[in-house]
Amino acid sequence: MAYKTWTMSVLVLAVVLCGGVPWGAVCAPAANPIDAAAMQAIAKSTGWGVKSSDPCTWAGVSCNQDGRITSIVASHAGLQGDLDGSDLSKLTFLSNLDLSFNGLSGRLPVLPTPLQYLRTIDLGSNSFLVGVPDGFYAGLPALETIVLDNNMLLFAWNEQRNIPSSRLRSFSANNASIYRTFPNFFGNVALFPDLERLSLARNQILGGVDHGFGANSKIKYLDIGGQTGSGDDGINGRMLFIPGMVNLVEAHLDHNGFGGPLPDATKLVNLRVFDASYNDLCGDPKFPVGTVVDFTGNPRVGNWCD
Numbered sequence: 001m002a003y004k005t006w007t008m009s010v011l012v013l014a015v016v017l018c019g020g021v022p023w024g025a026v027c028a029p030a031a032n033p034i035d036a037a038a039m040q041a042i043a044k045s046t047g048w049g050v051k052s053s054d055p056c057t058w059a060g061v062s063c064n065q066d067g068r069i070t071s072i073v074a075s076h077a078g079l080q081g082d083l084d085g086s087d088l089s090k091l092t093f094l095s096n097l098d099l100s101f102n103g104l105s106g107r108l109p110v111l112p113t114p115l116q117y118l119r120t121i122d123l124g125s126n127s128f129l130v131g132v133p134d135g136f137y138a139g140l141p142a143l144e145t146i147v148l149d150n151n152m153l154l155f156a157w158n159e160q161r162n163i164p165s166s167r168l169r170s171f172s173a174n175n176a177s178i179y180r181t182f183p184n185f186f187g188n189v190a191l192f193p194d195l196e197r198l199s200l201a202r203n204q205i206l207g208g209v210d211h212g213f214g215a216n217s218k219i220k221y222l223d224i225g226g227q228t229g230s231g232d233d234g235i236n237g238r239m240l241f242i243p244g245m246v247n248l249v250e251a252h253l254d255h256n257g258f259g260g261p262l263p264d265a266t267k268l269v270n271l272r273v274f275d276a277s278y279n280d281l282c283g284d285p286k287f288p289v290g291t292v293v294d295f296t297g298n299p300r301v302g303n304w305c306d
Contacts, residue, residue: 029067031056038090039069045087046079046104060098068093075100075122085109089139098122100147108132108153111139118142124149124172131155132162141165144194148173156180163191170197174223179204182224182235187213199223201252208237215244225254225275233257239276243267254278254294261305262286282306 031039031054039055042048056063062071069091079102088094089111095118105127118140124147131153137143143165154177163185164171171186182205185191186198201223214222222245227234236257242248243263250273258276261283265271271291278297282305287293295301 029056029063029065030054031063031069032067034090035063035067035069035093038087041087042084045084046081046102048074048077048079064093070094070117071096073098074102077102079104082106083109085111085139089113089115091115092117094118096120099126100124102126104128106130108136110135114139114141116142119144119167121145122147123151126151128153134162137162137164142167144168145170146172148176149199150175152177154179157183157185166191167194168192169194171195172197172199173203174199175202177203179206181205181207182209184210184213187215187217187219187241189215189217193218195219196247197221202226202228204228205235207235209235209239209241211240212244213241214248215241216246218247219245220247220249220270222248222250223252225252225256227256239263239281249273251275262301265291 036053036055039061040053043050050058052058055061055069056067060073061069064070070093072094073096075098079099081104083099083104088109092115094115097118097120100122101124103126104123107130108123108128110133119142121140121143128151132155144167146164149172156179178200186195187210196218198219199221205224205227224235234256236259238260239253239258240263242251242265246268247270248268249270251271252275254275254277256279259280262281262285264286265274266286266288269288271288273292274287275294276298277294281295281298282300282303284302285293285295
Protein backbone atom coordinates (compact mmCIF):
# COMPACT_ATOMS: atom_id res chain seq x y z
CA MET A 1 0.00 0.00 0.00
CA ALA A 2 2.84 2.36 0.89
CA TYR A 3 4.52 1.54 -2.43
CA LYS A 4 1.38 2.42 -4.39
CA THR A 5 1.02 5.69 -2.48
CA TRP A 6 4.66 6.64 -3.21
CA THR A 7 4.29 5.81 -6.93
CA MET A 8 1.13 7.89 -7.23
CA SER A 9 2.85 10.83 -5.51
CA VAL A 10 5.77 10.71 -7.95
CA LEU A 11 3.38 10.54 -10.91
CA VAL A 12 1.40 13.56 -9.70
CA LEU A 13 4.60 15.52 -9.06
CA ALA A 14 5.95 14.70 -12.54
CA VAL A 15 2.72 15.79 -14.21
CA VAL A 16 2.71 19.06 -12.25
CA LEU A 17 6.34 19.85 -12.98
CA CYS A 18 5.99 19.00 -16.68
CA GLY A 19 2.89 21.07 -17.17
CA GLY A 20 0.62 18.12 -17.88
CA VAL A 21 3.01 16.14 -20.08
CA PRO A 22 1.98 12.43 -19.90
CA TRP A 23 3.98 10.08 -17.70
CA GLY A 24 6.98 8.63 -19.57
CA ALA A 25 7.39 11.63 -21.89
CA VAL A 26 10.47 13.86 -21.83
CA CYS A 27 9.91 16.94 -19.71
CA ALA A 28 11.38 19.78 -21.80
CA PRO A 29 12.21 23.10 -20.14
CA ALA A 30 10.43 26.26 -21.17
CA ALA A 31 12.30 28.48 -23.61
CA ASN A 32 14.67 31.09 -22.25
CA PRO A 33 12.80 34.45 -22.16
CA ILE A 34 15.25 36.11 -24.59
CA ASP A 35 14.96 33.23 -27.06
CA ALA A 36 11.19 33.13 -26.66
CA ALA A 37 10.82 36.84 -27.42
CA ALA A 38 13.11 36.57 -30.45
CA MET A 39 11.23 33.57 -31.86
CA GLN A 40 7.87 35.21 -31.34
CA ALA A 41 9.13 38.28 -33.24
CA ILE A 42 10.39 36.05 -36.07
CA ALA A 43 7.07 34.21 -36.19
CA LYS A 44 5.15 37.50 -36.36
CA SER A 45 7.29 38.96 -39.16
CA THR A 46 7.22 35.80 -41.28
CA GLY A 47 3.67 34.62 -40.72
CA TRP A 48 4.77 31.46 -38.93
CA GLY A 49 1.54 30.02 -37.60
CA VAL A 50 2.16 28.83 -34.04
CA LYS A 51 -0.27 28.42 -31.17
CA SER A 52 2.01 28.18 -28.14
CA SER A 53 3.95 31.08 -26.63
CA ASP A 54 6.77 28.65 -25.81
CA PRO A 55 8.97 28.03 -28.91
CA CYS A 56 10.41 24.87 -27.34
CA THR A 57 7.04 23.25 -28.07
CA TRP A 58 6.93 24.33 -31.73
CA ALA A 59 7.30 21.68 -34.42
CA GLY A 60 10.83 21.73 -35.80
CA VAL A 61 12.32 23.71 -32.90
CA SER A 62 14.80 22.03 -30.55
CA CYS A 63 16.01 23.37 -27.20
CA ASN A 64 18.75 22.32 -24.83
CA GLN A 65 18.29 21.56 -21.13
CA ASP A 66 18.52 25.26 -20.30
CA GLY A 67 15.74 26.22 -22.68
CA ARG A 68 18.09 27.73 -25.26
CA ILE A 69 17.08 27.14 -28.88
CA THR A 70 19.65 25.05 -30.73
CA SER A 71 17.91 24.08 -33.97
CA ILE A 72 15.14 25.45 -36.19
CA VAL A 73 13.77 23.33 -39.03
CA ALA A 74 10.88 25.16 -40.68
CA SER A 75 11.13 23.97 -44.28
CA HIS A 76 7.89 24.17 -46.31
CA ALA A 77 6.28 26.17 -43.50
CA GLY A 78 4.67 28.88 -45.62
CA LEU A 79 6.93 31.63 -44.24
CA GLN A 80 6.94 34.97 -46.06
CA GLY A 81 8.37 38.45 -45.65
CA ASP A 82 11.75 39.56 -44.35
CA LEU A 83 13.99 37.68 -41.93
CA ASP A 84 15.21 40.15 -39.30
CA GLY A 85 18.87 39.65 -38.42
CA SER A 86 18.44 41.48 -35.12
CA ASP A 87 15.93 38.91 -33.90
CA LEU A 88 17.91 35.98 -35.24
CA SER A 89 21.14 37.12 -33.56
CA LYS A 90 19.51 36.81 -30.12
CA LEU A 91 19.38 33.02 -30.50
CA THR A 92 22.93 32.71 -29.23
CA PHE A 93 22.95 28.89 -28.95
CA LEU A 94 21.52 28.23 -32.42
CA SER A 95 23.56 25.66 -34.38
CA ASN A 96 21.20 24.65 -37.22
CA LEU A 97 18.80 26.79 -39.27
CA ASP A 98 16.65 25.38 -42.08
CA LEU A 99 14.13 27.78 -43.61
CA SER A 100 14.19 26.29 -47.10
CA PHE A 101 11.22 26.15 -49.49
CA ASN A 102 9.38 29.17 -48.15
CA GLY A 103 8.60 32.65 -49.49
CA LEU A 104 11.15 34.70 -47.54
CA SER A 105 12.23 37.79 -49.44
CA GLY A 106 14.30 40.96 -49.19
CA ARG A 107 17.97 40.81 -48.23
CA LEU A 108 19.76 37.99 -46.52
CA PRO A 109 19.86 38.77 -42.78
CA VAL A 110 22.92 40.54 -41.36
CA LEU A 111 23.50 39.62 -37.71
CA PRO A 112 24.55 42.53 -35.45
CA THR A 113 25.84 39.97 -32.93
CA PRO A 114 27.65 36.95 -34.42
CA LEU A 115 26.17 33.53 -33.73
CA GLN A 116 29.18 31.57 -32.48
CA TYR A 117 27.58 28.12 -32.77
CA LEU A 118 25.62 28.38 -36.03
CA ARG A 119 27.20 25.77 -38.30
CA THR A 120 24.48 24.83 -40.80
CA ILE A 121 22.15 27.14 -42.76
CA ASP A 122 19.68 26.24 -45.50
CA LEU A 123 17.91 29.23 -47.05
CA GLY A 124 17.37 27.56 -50.41
CA SER A 125 14.24 27.97 -52.54
CA ASN A 126 13.09 31.31 -51.19
CA SER A 127 12.87 34.76 -52.80
CA PHE A 128 15.91 36.51 -51.36
CA LEU A 129 17.14 39.37 -53.56
CA VAL A 130 19.89 41.95 -53.97
CA GLY A 131 22.96 39.84 -53.44
CA VAL A 132 24.88 38.91 -50.32
CA PRO A 133 25.07 42.04 -48.12
CA ASP A 134 28.30 43.18 -46.51
CA GLY A 135 28.63 41.65 -43.08
CA PHE A 136 26.50 38.58 -43.79
CA TYR A 137 29.34 36.09 -43.31
CA ALA A 138 30.91 38.11 -40.49
CA GLY A 139 27.96 37.08 -38.33
CA LEU A 140 28.62 33.39 -39.03
CA PRO A 141 32.14 32.62 -37.74
CA ALA A 142 31.45 28.89 -37.24
CA LEU A 143 29.70 28.31 -40.59
CA GLU A 144 30.35 24.86 -42.09
CA THR A 145 27.43 24.31 -44.48
CA ILE A 146 25.29 26.81 -46.35
CA VAL A 147 22.63 26.37 -49.04
CA LEU A 148 21.46 29.38 -51.07
CA ASP A 149 20.02 27.51 -54.06
CA ASN A 150 17.12 28.87 -56.10
CA ASN A 151 17.16 32.50 -54.99
CA MET A 152 17.37 35.62 -57.15
CA LEU A 153 20.43 36.92 -55.32
CA LEU A 154 22.05 38.39 -58.46
CA PHE A 155 25.56 39.08 -57.20
CA ALA A 156 29.16 39.05 -58.36
CA TRP A 157 31.94 37.76 -56.13
CA ASN A 158 34.37 40.17 -54.56
CA GLU A 159 37.39 38.40 -53.10
CA GLN A 160 37.92 41.12 -50.49
CA ARG A 161 34.54 40.68 -48.83
CA ASN A 162 31.71 38.23 -48.39
CA ILE A 163 34.01 35.26 -48.03
CA PRO A 164 32.59 32.54 -45.75
CA SER A 165 34.25 31.12 -42.66
CA SER A 166 37.46 29.14 -43.05
CA ARG A 167 35.56 26.26 -41.40
CA LEU A 168 33.40 25.90 -44.50
CA ARG A 169 32.78 22.30 -45.62
CA SER A 170 29.93 22.70 -48.10
CA PHE A 171 28.80 25.67 -50.19
CA SER A 172 25.80 25.42 -52.51
CA ALA A 173 24.37 28.30 -54.54
CA ASN A 174 22.82 26.68 -57.60
CA ASN A 175 20.52 28.86 -59.69
CA ALA A 176 21.22 31.94 -57.59
CA SER A 177 21.95 34.41 -60.41
CA ILE A 178 25.68 34.61 -59.64
CA TYR A 179 27.47 36.38 -62.47
CA ARG A 180 30.85 37.58 -63.73
CA THR A 181 34.09 35.70 -63.11
CA PHE A 182 34.54 32.29 -61.54
CA PRO A 183 35.22 32.51 -57.75
CA ASN A 184 38.65 30.86 -57.81
CA PHE A 185 39.22 31.63 -54.12
CA PHE A 186 37.07 28.62 -53.21
CA GLY A 187 39.92 26.43 -54.41
CA ASN A 188 42.45 28.08 -52.09
CA VAL A 189 43.35 25.51 -49.42
CA ALA A 190 44.72 28.24 -47.14
CA LEU A 191 41.29 29.95 -47.10
CA PHE A 192 39.14 26.81 -47.02
CA PRO A 193 41.17 23.87 -45.69
CA ASP A 194 38.08 21.72 -45.02
CA LEU A 195 35.91 22.45 -48.07
CA GLU A 196 34.55 19.18 -49.50
CA ARG A 197 31.58 20.25 -51.60
CA LEU A 198 31.19 23.21 -53.98
CA SER A 199 28.06 23.57 -56.09
CA LEU A 200 27.50 26.61 -58.32
CA ALA A 201 25.47 25.13 -61.17
CA ARG A 202 23.06 27.02 -63.42
CA ASN A 203 24.32 30.53 -62.82
CA GLN A 204 25.86 33.16 -65.13
CA ILE A 205 29.52 32.65 -64.29
CA LEU A 206 32.02 33.38 -67.04
CA GLY A 207 35.77 33.09 -67.56
CA GLY A 208 38.29 30.44 -66.69
CA VAL A 209 39.19 28.31 -63.71
CA ASP A 210 42.72 28.89 -62.42
CA HIS A 211 45.31 26.20 -63.15
CA GLY A 212 45.87 25.61 -59.42
CA PHE A 213 42.22 25.66 -58.36
CA GLY A 214 41.58 23.00 -55.72
CA ALA A 215 45.14 21.68 -55.78
CA ASN A 216 45.57 19.23 -52.88
CA SER A 217 42.23 20.33 -51.46
CA LYS A 218 39.60 18.14 -49.78
CA ILE A 219 37.03 18.94 -52.46
CA LYS A 220 35.16 15.74 -53.33
CA TYR A 221 32.14 17.11 -55.15
CA LEU A 222 32.31 19.91 -57.73
CA ASP A 223 29.33 21.09 -59.75
CA ILE A 224 29.79 24.15 -61.96
CA GLY A 225 27.69 22.94 -64.87
CA GLY A 226 25.07 24.74 -66.90
CA GLN A 227 26.34 28.32 -66.77
CA THR A 228 24.26 30.63 -68.96
CA GLY A 229 25.10 34.14 -70.08
CA SER A 230 24.03 36.58 -72.74
CA GLY A 231 25.42 34.76 -75.75
CA ASP A 232 28.50 33.62 -73.82
CA ASP A 233 29.80 30.10 -73.36
CA GLY A 234 29.87 30.13 -69.57
CA ILE A 235 33.03 28.90 -67.89
CA ASN A 236 35.74 28.35 -70.47
CA GLY A 237 39.44 27.65 -70.94
CA ARG A 238 41.19 24.35 -70.32
CA MET A 239 40.63 21.85 -67.51
CA LEU A 240 44.19 22.09 -66.25
CA PHE A 241 42.99 22.19 -62.65
CA ILE A 242 41.44 18.70 -62.63
CA PRO A 243 44.63 16.57 -62.10
CA GLY A 244 45.50 18.52 -58.93
CA MET A 245 42.15 17.84 -57.23
CA VAL A 246 43.42 14.66 -55.58
CA ASN A 247 40.27 13.90 -53.55
CA LEU A 248 37.74 14.48 -56.32
CA VAL A 249 34.87 11.95 -56.45
CA GLU A 250 32.31 13.71 -58.68
CA ALA A 251 32.82 16.51 -61.21
CA HIS A 252 29.95 18.10 -63.13
CA LEU A 253 31.35 20.52 -65.70
CA ASP A 254 28.68 20.15 -68.38
CA HIS A 255 27.14 22.79 -70.64
CA ASN A 256 30.04 25.24 -70.56
CA GLY A 257 32.77 26.42 -72.89
CA PHE A 258 35.70 24.27 -71.78
CA GLY A 259 38.01 23.46 -74.68
CA GLY A 260 41.29 21.83 -75.61
CA PRO A 261 42.61 18.42 -74.60
CA LEU A 262 40.92 16.41 -71.89
CA PRO A 263 42.84 16.38 -68.60
CA ASP A 264 44.84 13.35 -67.53
CA ALA A 265 42.86 12.16 -64.51
CA THR A 266 44.38 8.69 -64.17
CA LYS A 267 45.86 9.50 -60.75
CA LEU A 268 42.52 10.56 -59.27
CA VAL A 269 41.87 7.18 -57.67
CA ASN A 270 38.65 8.30 -55.94
CA LEU A 271 36.99 9.66 -59.09
CA ARG A 272 33.66 7.99 -59.86
CA VAL A 273 31.69 10.49 -62.00
CA PHE A 274 33.02 12.95 -64.60
CA ASP A 275 30.40 14.83 -66.64
CA ALA A 276 31.91 17.16 -69.23
CA SER A 277 29.08 16.94 -71.75
CA TYR A 278 28.38 19.80 -74.13
CA ASN A 279 31.73 21.54 -74.11
CA ASP A 280 34.40 21.73 -76.82
CA LEU A 281 36.88 19.11 -75.66
CA CYS A 282 39.16 16.87 -77.68
CA GLY A 283 41.72 14.07 -77.26
CA ASP A 284 41.67 10.68 -75.62
CA PRO A 285 39.94 10.15 -72.25
CA LYS A 286 42.34 9.24 -69.44
CA PHE A 287 40.42 8.26 -66.32
CA PRO A 288 40.62 5.61 -63.58
CA VAL A 289 38.95 2.31 -64.39
CA GLY A 290 35.31 2.35 -63.35
CA THR A 291 34.80 6.11 -63.67
CA VAL A 292 31.46 6.98 -65.27
CA VAL A 293 32.18 9.62 -67.93
CA ASP A 294 29.90 11.66 -70.17
CA PHE A 295 31.30 13.45 -73.21
CA THR A 296 28.03 13.88 -75.09
CA GLY A 297 28.16 16.98 -77.29
CA ASN A 298 31.95 16.87 -77.63
CA PRO A 299 32.40 15.46 -81.16
CA ARG A 300 36.19 15.78 -81.01
CA VAL A 301 36.66 13.57 -77.96
CA GLY A 302 38.61 10.51 -79.06
CA ASN A 303 40.27 12.43 -81.88
CA TRP A 304 43.51 14.36 -82.08
CA CYS A 305 43.36 17.95 -80.92
CA ASP A 306 44.21 20.62 -83.50
